[in-house]
Amino acid sequence: MSTPQDILQIMLAKDKFTEWLGIIIDEHKVGYCKLHFTVRDEMLNGFDIVHGGIVFAAADSAFAFACNGHGRLTVALDVSISFVKTATAGDQLFVEANEIHEGNKTGFYDVRVTNKAGEIIALFKGTAYRTDRMISPE
Amino acid sequence: MSTPQDILQIMLAKDKFTEWLGIIIDEHKVGYCKLHFTVRDEMLNGFDIVHGGIVFAAADSAFAFACNGHGRLTVALDVSISFVKTATAGDQLFVEANEIHEGNKTGFYDVRVTNKAGEIIALFKGTAYRTDRMISPE
Amino acid sequence: MSTPQDILQIMLAKDKFTEWLGIIIDEHKVGYCKLHFTVRDEMLNGFDIVHGGIVFAAADSAFAFACNGHGRLTVALDVSISFVKTATAGDQLFVEANEIHEGNKTGFYDVRVTNKAGEIIALFKGTAYRTDRMISPE
Amino acid sequence: MSTPQDILQIMLAKDKFTEWLGIIIDEHKVGYCKLHFTVRDEMLNGFDIVHGGIVFAAADSAFAFACNGHGRLTVALDVSISFVKTATAGDQLFVEANEIHEGNKTGFYDVRVTNKAGEIIALFKGTAYRTDRMISPE
Numbered sequence: 365m366s367t368p369q370d371i372l373q374i375m376l377a378k379d380k381f382t383e384w385l386g387i388i389i390d391e392h393k394v395g396y397c398k399l400h401f402t403v404r405d406e407m408l409n410g411f412d413i414v415h416g417g418i419v420f421a422a423a424d425s426a427f428a429f430a431c432n433g434h435g436r437l438t439v440a441l442d443v444s445i446s447f448v449k450t451a452t453a454g455d456q457l458f459v460e461a462n463e464i465h466e467g468n469k470t471g472f473y474d475v476r477v478t479n480k481a482g483e484i485i486a487l488f489k490g491t492a493y494r495t496d497r498m499i500s501p502e
Numbered sequence: 503m504s505t506p507q508d509i510l511q512i513m514l515a516k517d518k519f520t521e522w523l524g525i526i527i528d529e530h531k532v533g534y535c536k537l538h539f540t541v542r543d544e545m546l547n548g549f550d551i552v553h554g555g556i557v558f559a560a561a562d563s564a565f566a567f568a569c570n571g572h573g574r575l576t577v578a579l580d581v582s583i584s585f586v587k588t589a590t591a592g593d594q595l596f597v598e599a600n601e602i603h604e605g606n607k608t609g610f611y612d613v614r615v616t617n618k619a620g621e622i623i624a625l626f627k628g629t630a631y632r633t634d635r636m637i638s639p640e
Numbered sequence: 641m642s643t644p645q646d647i648l649q650i651m652l653a654k655d656k657f658t659e660w661l662g663i664i665i666d667e668h669k670v671g672y673c674k675l676h677f678t679v680r681d682e683m684l685n686g687f688d689i690v691h692g693g694i695v696f697a698a699a700d701s702a703f704a705f706a707c708n709g710h711g712r713l714t715v716a717l718d719v720s721i722s723f724v725k726t727a728t729a730g731d732q733l734f735v736e737a738n739e740i741h742e743g744n745k746t747g748f749y750d751v752r753v754t755n756k757a758g759e760i761i762a763l764f765k766g767t768a769y770r771t772d773r774m775i776s777p778e
Numbered sequence: 779m780s781t782p783q784d785i786l787q788i789m790l791a792k793d794k795f796t797e798w799l800g801i802i803i804d805e806h807k808v809g810y811c812k813l814h815f816t817v818r819d820e821m822l823n824g825f826d827i828v829h830g831g832i833v834f835a836a837a838d839s840a841f842a843f844a845c846n847g848h849g850r851l852t853v854a855l856d857v858s859i860s861f862v863k864t865a866t867a868g869d870q871l872f873v874e875a876n877e878i879h880e881g882n883k884t885g886f887y888d889v890r891v892t893n894k895a896g897e898i899i900a901l902f903k904g905t906a907y908r909t910d911r912m913i914s915p916e
Contacts, residue, residue: 374548375547375548375549376548377548378546378547378548378549378550379546379547379548379553380543380544380545380546380547381544381545381546381547381553381555381556382547382548382553384544385555405518406518406519406522407518407519408516408517408518408519409513409516409517409518409519409520409563409566410512410513410514410515410516410517410520410566411513411516411575411577412516415517415519415520415559415562415563416558416559416562416566416578416581417519417523417555417556417558417559417560417562417563418519418555418559420554420555420558420559420562420581421553421554421555421556421558421559422555424553424554424555424558425547425553425555428547428548428554437549439549439585439588440554440585441584441585441717441718441746441767442582442583442584442585442717442718442720442767442860443554443558443582443583443585444580444581444582444718444720444858444903445580445581445583446579446580446856446886446903446905447577447578447579447580447581448879448881448886450577464898464901465862465898465901467862469745469769470717470769472860472862472898472901474888474901484878484879484886487878487879487886487888487903489858489860489901489903491717491718491767491860493745493746579855579856579884579905580722580855580856580858580905582720582765582856582858584718584748584765584767586741586743586748602760602763603724603760603763605724607883607907608855608907610722610724610760610763612750612763622740622741622748625740625741625748625750625765627720627722627763627765629722629855629856629905631883631884650824651823651824651825652824653824654822654823654824654825654826655822655823655824655829656819656820656821656822656823657820657821657822657823657829657831657832658823658824658829660820661831681794682794682795682798683794683795684792684793684794684795685789685792685793685794685795685796685839685842686788686789686790686791686792686793686796686842687789687792687851687853688792691793691795691796691835691838691839692834692835692838692842692854692857693795693799693831693832693834693835693836693838693839694795694831694835696830696831696834696835696838696857697829697830697831697832697834697835698831700829700830700831700834701823701829701831704823704824704830713825715825715861715864716830716861717860717861718858718859718860718861719830719834719858719859719861720856720857720858721856721857721859722855722856723853723854723855723856723857726853
């Protein structure tokens with residue numbers, strides 16, 4: 365059976381958008397993931413602030429790494445995100461995903477995005493749907 | 503005063519991430535935006551499906567173009583997104599944002615992402631916060 | 641097999657809180673429900689406006705009647721609600737629940753609460769989890 | 779100026795639905811509220827489980843008491859709720875609302891509903907809109 369470390373490697377090996385985001389994983393275990401990345405010019409929207417999709421994507425990656433650590437292929441079903449504060453090019457953003465509850469078919473996660481000063485950038489609450497398929501190397 | 507067309511041009515001129523997504527605007531007016539783009543390899547996650555952040559970002563761009571059409575600088579405050587069906591590289595995705603209600607400080611939008619077959623990929627419900635600042639060319 | 645009409649009767653026979661709300665079902669079919677009720681004094685909060693829980697509850701009842709019409713016991717998993725406008729004692733509120741998509745294990749619904757003037761009171765987006773149990777008279 | 783204690787008394791004096799719910803406030807301070815109540819027969823839905831509107835309402839009351847403690851009249855704007863586990867008549871439910879961030883016009887709250895065994899019943903993430911009106915006795 366795959367360990368959480370194996371699963372993370374299997375996922376990262378092909379996750380091209382997480383790679384594009386420049387995401388660095390700081391810590392990963394079952395139901396948990398901590399990562400960070402730096403906002404680049406090409407991640408900005410028309411108001412010179414980080415595009416909401418970038419903030420969401422980084423939180424969604426942390427969510428995916430955390431919930432797939434259990435070994436079953438798990439996908440995001442519903443997410444609620446609140447944008448609390450903006451960020452811009454050059455800012456380092458830190459993302460921490462915590463499992464709140466793991467059921468049989470669903471999992472509930474809390475993900476926070478903060479900046480270097482510890483200010484909250486976004487609050488992300490995600491419900492994952494756990495498929496019956498196990499994650500394994502192809 | 504800026505027209506909705508002016509505003510869209512001001513926003514698109516600098517929106518580097520919308521550009522990276524390869525988004526093509528099909529229709530735009532006050533409180534409404536329709537756009538499409540094609541999923542590329544670099545937009546995939548570790549399971550060979552489009553990263554949730556990409557789907558969110560395209561919907562968020564449509565939302566931003568729709569709600570800023572009123573002329574006041576408006577930002578996403580809260581979004582709820584449901585991922586209904588996956589998509590992968592080569593798929594064209596279509597996004598339509600509709601204003602449901604515009605209040606004084608807030609606006610409420612419904613955004614849907616569909617594929618070429620008309621199947622729903624994601625449902626996005628967004629609340630916008632309307633600042634007091636008008637959008638104008640710099 | 642139970643018809644949508646049978647199911648609604650089975651549900652209403654025991655739904656004491658829907659009864660307390662004074663809900664009247666105007667229309668019901670598979671994936672759809674329209675109902676209304678009148679806000680009473682005992683439904684108000686400390687600011688003399690209808691308690692958010694009352695508005696949510698009426699929308700949740702419409703959601704439940706709509707999604708259980710398929711015959712499988714279905715429960716609310718995730719809901720996002722936006723409170724657009726307040727209402728107070730004496731106001732009639734109208735609720736309409738529409739199915740947007742029905743999957744194998746999940747269903748996605750849009751529910752709107754309006755007042756007599758047709759103004760939007762609340763927007764409710766719900767994801768239902770479909771169990772494997774069929775609804776039947778006991 | 780009203781203290782948080784004054785504000786809670788002003789709110790509770792008229793909050794008829796919180797009273798109907800049988801809510802007992804265990805702790806209250808600025809940005810925080812802890813309360814509990816017992817599910818009664820009349821709070822059940824057609825499946826003999828607590829109506830989602832009741833769980834939402836209790837969480838919404840805690841949210842309101844927590845966010846109004848600042849003194850400015852504050853109302854719920856957007857809420858995302860996940861129903862994790864059911865409860866039924868006789869169950870005691872405990873609700874805890876915590877402020878995550880307080881901005882100028884908005885506030886962000888996390889509310890959890892648990893049962894006596896400490897199991898999570900529901901997760902509630904709320905965004906409050908802060909009006910310019912101060913809360914005062916009439």
